Structure formats: structure tokens, C-alpha cells
Amino acid sequence: MSTIILGIESSCDDTSAAVIRDGVIMSNVIASQAVHEAFGGVVPELASRAHQQNIIPVVSEAIKRAGIAKEELNAIAFTRGPGLLGSLLVGTSFAKGLATSLNIPMVDVNHLQAHVLAHFIKESEDDNDQPSFPFLCLLVSGGNSQIILVKAYNDMEVIGQTIDDAAGEAFDKCAKVMGMPYPGGPIVDRLAKEGNPKAFVLSKPHIAGYNYSFSGLKTSFLYLLRDNLKENPDFIEKNKADLCASLQATVVSILMDKLYRAARDLGIKEVAVAGGVSANSGVRGAFEDYSKRYGWKIHLPKFAFTTDNAAMVAITGYYKFLDKQFCPVSEVPFARVEL
Structure with a gap:
């Protein structure tokens, strides 16, 4: 008998729902929120309101595209945290209501664990290109930069993480001081392809162990702009591609070292990579280079699974469902949590 899981993701500014049958994806619907672009970042109150507007049509469309009736669902998996509390409350409350009405169990999902397990989403029944345990996963996004030792789907250890800012935040903040719109990461990536990565030298941190730090890099980048703008007010416009290329090369070097x-x-x-920054061409290129140089077997997620999406929530819920790790309806979401 098949196991069909509905996944719901609402941790930040994307409302998403997906259906997975026996580990194979049947649908994955995402509604993004453009309202935050005018503010240069995600506004929590606006995000939660948009989730309220989007969640019913998104879930309905995911079930429709999967070609099933909601009564065929075996469980509902939802992102419980970490994330924006107001946004998480919308997804959690909807999951509770739907699960109760269908009399099926709920499965709570850790958002970070879901990013790692996105590599186990199957496109078809004969898709067997999943990582083997144990493997390392570099989780890089706007809020996280971690090296994770993955021993099993439910046994992960963070062996290195940022002590201050995340790599994705560094991209976005440096893009912002150059006058680029939010989110700046994809724009930096696009312009970096046209620039010289060795044009400017930026600060690299000296942190013990496997931990990261990106606050010093942001400061170094800001000082570079400040000092050169004094002499040439058009410095940014004339050097934007080289600035982006140098920034991206430095971030990628820090991550890969x-x-x-x-x-x-x-x-x-x-070795695998996950999270929003795993869509960055510099990161992907570095993984392919290290694969050739050091004999790594690498796993790069499909672009649809790099950003926040419900398919990764559904696959995580699927494995937890098989182990009967259900969530009581009394549980509440959390804004912060360790992996």
C-alpha cells in the first residue's frame, strides 16, 4: 500500500505545498512574495499575512496536480521551525486543521534537516541518485552556513557553523550597499560571470576548527567601497562586475576551504550542498572542481529544491512517518532551534 504525504512549508516568505508518494514527488507548488522587494528584506508581518492568503490555494493546487483526493493522504508534514514565528504559525495552524478534519497524523519537520534531505526526493521510482551514509552536507542560505555530518536521515551532527553572519546574508548585504535590489544574491551571481574574480582582495577570516565567519568580509567590502568612492563617485558602477566576481570568489573560497x-x-x-546559496554558480562550479581534484562524489540539488520548498518537507515527513514519529496537535512552532 502506498504512503502519500502532504508537505507544507511556511518558514519565511514562500508558501509551498507538495505531495510525495513513497518518496517520489508528485507535485511541488510555491507562491513567492514580491511585496518585500520594496523594503530590501523580508518584513515578518507582511510575510505572515501573505501566507494566510496563499496557503489554501497552494495546498489545493498541490493536491490537484498530484492527481489525488485529500482523503488519500496518510499524513501531513509541516515545517515547525526554525523560521519567522508568524509565518510558521500559519502553516502549523493549517496543518492542524486539515489533519484533524481528515483524522490523519501530523509530522513536524525541522527546516534545516529538510534542506539536507532534499537530496532524497525521487523524480521517479527508478531514481536512485541519492547520497550514501555517511556524507557531508554544506548547508548554505541567507540564515545558515553549516557543515553537517549526516550519518542517517535522523542522525545529523553540525561539525561547523557560522559564528556570526551567514554566506547568503553576506551576498545580500554587500549587494545592498552597491545599490542592488533584494534579494541581491542572484544578481551578484549573474554579474560575477562577467567580472574578474581577482580584481579586488577581500578579507578572509581565521576561525578555529570548521566554523565560519562572514562579518569581517562584509566590513572589508564596505571599506573597499568607502575608500574608492572618495576618489571616484562612479567606482561602483564602473567596477560592479569585478566587485561581484571578487566577492563571490572570496565567499566560495571561505566555504570550500x-x-x-x-x-x-x-x-x-x-559531499552534498543544500540551501538557497547552493543555486550559486560559483558554489556549484567549486563542487565540480573539487570533485575532479579530490575524487569527491558530489550531490548538487535541482534548482527547484535549493530555495524553501515543501517537497523537502514532505520527504522528511515521509521518513519520519515510516518510523511513526508523529506530532501531537498541541505542539507549537519555534523560531530558533539546533539541527
Whole structure:
């Protein structure tokens, strides 16, 4: 008998619903919120209101595209945290109501764990290109930069993480001081392809172990702009591609240096990347380069699974459902949590 899971994701500014049958994706619907662009970042109150408007049509469309009736669902998986509390409350409340009405169990999902398990989403029944345990996963997004030792779907250890800012935030903040709209990361990536990555030298942190730091890089970038703008008010416009290329190359170098060290020390050759920054062409190119140089077997997520999406929530819920790890209806979401 098939196991069909509905996944609901509402941790930040994307409302998403997906249906998975026996680990195979049947639908994945995402409604993004353009309202935040005018503010240069996500506004929590506006995000939660948009989730309220989007969640019913998004869930309905996901079930419709999957070609099933809601009565065929075996469980509802939902993102419980971490994330914006107001946004999480919308998804959690809807999951509780739907699960209660259908008399089926709920499965709570850790958003960070879901990003890692996105690599286990199958496109078809004969899709067997999933990582083998144990493997390392570099989780990089606007809010997280972590190196995770993945021993099993329910056994993950964070062995390195940022002590201040995340890589994605560094991209967005540096883009903002150059006058670029939010989100700036994809724009930096696009312009970086046209620039010289060695045009400018930026600060790299010296942090012990496998931990990261990006606050110093942001400060270094800001000072670079400040000093050159004094002499040339058009400095940014004339050097935008080179600035983006240098910034991206520095961020990627910082990320990969620690990841390589962890893989070498642990003797692990299977390495994956996840999170929004895993869509960055510089990161993907570095993974392919390290694969050739060091014999890594790499796993790059499909672009649809790099940003926040419900398919990763549904696959995580699927594995937890098989182990009967259900969530009481009394549970509440949380804004912060360790993996």
C-alpha cells in the first residue's frame, strides 16, 4: 500500500505545498512574495499575512496536480521551525486543521534537516541518485552556513557553523550597499560571470576548527567601497562586475576551504550542498572542481529544491512517518532551534 504525504512549508516568505508518494514527488507548488522587494528584506508581518492568503490555494493546487483526493493522504508534514514565528504559525495552524478534519497524523519537520534531505526526493521510482551514509552536507542560505555530518536521515551532527553572519546574508548585504535590489544574491551571481574574480582582495577570516565567519568580509567590502568612492563617485558602477566576481570568489573560497578540511579529516568522499546559496554558480562550479581534484562524489540539488520548498518537507515527513514519529496537535512552532 502506498504512503502519500502532504508537505507544507511556511518558514519565511514562500508558501509551498507538495505531495510525495513513497518518496517520489508528485507535485511541488510555491507562491513567492514580491511585496518585500520594496523594503530590501523580508518584513515578518507582511510575510505572515501573505501566507494566510496563499496557503489554501497552494495546498489545493498541490493536491490537484498530484492527481489525488485529500482523503488519500496518510499524513501531513509541516515545517515547525526554525523560521519567522508568524509565518510558521500559519502553516502549523493549517496543518492542524486539515489533519484533524481528515483524522490523519501530523509530522513536524525541522527546516534545516529538510534542506539536507532534499537530496532524497525521487523524480521517479527508478531514481536512485541519492547520497550514501555517511556524507557531508554544506548547508548554505541567507540564515545558515553549516557543515553537517549526516550519518542517517535522523542522525545529523553540525561539525561547523557560522559564528556570526551567514554566506547568503553576506551576498545580500554587500549587494545592498552597491545599490542592488533584494534579494541581491542572484544578481551578484549573474554579474560575477562577467567580472574578474581577482580584481579586488577581500578579507578572509581565521576561525578555529570548521566554523565560519562572514562579518569581517562584509566590513572589508564596505571599506573597499568607502575608500574608492572618495576618489571616484562612479567606482561602483564602473567596477560592479569585478566587485561581484571578487566577492563571490572570496565567499566560495571561505566555504570550500573548511569543507575540504572536514572531508579530509573525516575521510569522507561523498559531499552534498543544500540551501538557497547552493543555486550559486560559483558554489556549484567549486563542487565540480573539487570533485575532479579530490575524487569527491558530489550531490548538487535541482534548482527547484535549493530555495524553501515543501517537497523537502514532505520527504522528511515521509521518513519520519515510516518510523511513526508523529506530532501531537498541541505542539507549537519555534523560531530558533539546533539541527
